[in-house]
Amino acid sequence: MNQQFSTAEELMDHLKKQIIQYSQDDSVDATDLISNADSSYTQALDLANLLVERNSINSLWNVSADLPITSHRRRVGKFIVFGKKLVRKFLRWYVSKPFEAQTSFNGAVTRSINELTNIVQEMKAKAEENEKIIKEQHSIIDNLERNIMDLNNKLFVSETSLSQKLTASETSLSQKLSASEASFSQNIEQIRLKMDEEALSKRGASKEIIEQFNQFSEQILNRLQKTDKDLKAEISFLQYRIRQVKNYTENNRLIVTENSNANNIDATSNSISNTKSFADTNSFDYLNFENRFRGSVEEIKNRQKVYLPYFLNKQNVLDIGCGRGEFIELLIENNISxxxxxxxxxxxxxxxxxxxxxEYNDAINYLKLINNNELGGLFLGQVIEHMPFDQITSLVELAYKKLKPGAYLIMETPNPLSLAIFYRTFYVDPTHVKPVHPLTIQYVVESSGFRDNELIYSSRVEPNWWVPQLETDDVNAIKNIDEFNEGINRVNELLFGNLDYAIIAKK
Structure with a gap:
């Protein structure tokens, strides 16, 4: 509505009517605009009329008593104008103050209306912003619902796959046990028949047959023991896989439940991030990784037998970072606690x-709780490359305090003097921090008090990788052949040297 007002009284009357009309209109509620920011109200809120009214007020608020005085009469018009001006001059003292007060009032009202208009505009902008946020919330909720559906599908697939694997493993175990029993029974029956035949033909050879039988029985028993150990290891691995899937399922179901009970967008967003975080941390199966890349349990035990003499006749040995427990099993087999x-x-x-x-524990915290001079030995196999250097130094210092006099600290780790570790083993494991130079760790153990220490190297790269030396029947045919071959030896040591080393320190 574009309406012009000739006097201030008409303007004020119009404003009063507008205020009364807005106050009686229940559809316009400022608190609803701020708190709800509903999109339908945003669309219904039209500021066009308000802006037009504001512009009219801004153009009319300044009321002046000095209006132009004119007359349409030609002859007496000049006298009439002169008279009116004269009268106005005499009455100025009477009307000037009311006009000034009216102007001040109009200015205050106009400024107030301008401020209210700005507030309404800001409110509308906030309402539009809230409407945008609500749309984003709906989008996030939709994504969450899709993620929950995907998660449920993955859980179903995981449970199905686990059931199939368990069934297959059960069948495989049963077949292996049946085959072992059948083989054992068959071999025993053959020995019995052979003994009967030999006893009939040559009575004096029964002693030799019995010895053969005992040897064969011992072989069968060893095979059965090995089969039993392999089956137990396989069952333990299956139990580990079952527990892994069970924990994964329970945690994700808990997350789904929390998501369904979320009351605000922040909780929803946090639930999504938690779901991703759980999937990320459980996606790397370190036990399965070690089974594939580190080698079998028996293979590692055979490698670690070189350290066994340092712990013979010792008790209360601690294996830090024991992993699959190869060294623990090796010591137990040799009656070492x-x-x-x-x-x-x-x-x-x-x-x-x-x-x-x-047990589950941190090395440094665990050592702090042990009495001084209590441990009969301390072993860390492929551990310190997983640790920051400050933790390594703290661990070695604690180890010296906790070991008994004469006990050994042995730490095996990849050997950075051989470049082969970098392209063959070290960077395969994503949990490695960095390799530790053998001279560095030797300095650390010496600084902590271990005066009697040595470095031993192991796991040499296969000879078929080495650069071959030059060979000739005529020594004089090739100059400096000996120097050349010595250089080849140094190259082989650098490129294809021992993959591991161990620091063996005695307290």
Missing amino acids: VRGIDLNREMVEYCQDRGLPV
Whole structure:
């Protein structure tokens, strides 16, 4: 509405009518505009009329008593104008103050209306912003619902796959046991028949046959024991996989439940991020990774037998970062009391399934709780490359305090003097921090008090990788052949040297 007003009274009357009309209109509520920011109200809110009214007020607020005085009469018009001006001059003292007051009032009202108009415009802008946020919330909720559906599908697939694997493993185990029993029974029956035949033909040879039978029985028993150990290891691994899937399922179901009960967008967003975080942390199966890249348990035990003499006749040995428990099992087989700790819960549970004395704990915190001069030995196999350097130094210092006099600290780790570790082993494991130079760790153990220490190297790269030396029947045919071959030896040592080393320190 574009309406012009000739006097201030008409303007004020019009404003009063507008205020009364807005106050009686229940559809316009400022609190609803701020708190709800509903899109339908945003669309209904039209500022065009308000802006037109504001512009009219801004053009009319200044009321002046000095209006132009004119007359349409030709002859007496000049006298009339002169008279009116004269009268106005005499009456100025009477009307000037009311006009000034009216102007001040009009100015205050106009400024107030301008401020209110600005507030309404800001309110409308906020309402539009809130409407945009609501649309984004709906989009996030839709994405969350899709993620929940995908998660449920993955859980169903995981449970189905687990059931199939368990069924297949059960069948495989049953077949292996049946085959072992059948083979054992068949061999025993053959020996019995052979003994009967020999006894009939040559009575004096029964002693030799009995010895052969005993040897063969011992071989069969060893095979059965090995089969039994392999089956137990396989069952432990299956138990580990079952527990892994079960924990994954329970945690994700808990997240789904929390998502369904979320009351605001922040909780929804956090639930989405938590779901991703859980999937990320559980997507890397370290036990399965070690089974594939580190080697079998028996293979690692054979490698670690070189350290066994340092712990013979010792008791209360601690294996830090015990992993699958190879060294613990090796010491137990040699009647050495030992316990292990590890920071990977799945590894700990896997060892516990195998009946090994392993618990979840941090190395430094665990050592701090042990009395001084209590440990009969301390072993860390492929551990310090996973640790920051300050933790390594703290661990070695604690180890010196906790070991008994004459006990050994042995730490095996990849050998950075051989470049082969970088293209073959070290960077395969994503949990490695950085390799530790053998001279560095030797300095650390010496600084901590271990005066009697040595470095031993192991796991040499296969000879078929080495650069061959030059060979000739005529020594004089090639100049400096000896120097050349010595250089080849240094190259082979650098490129294809020992993959591991161990620091062996005695307190």
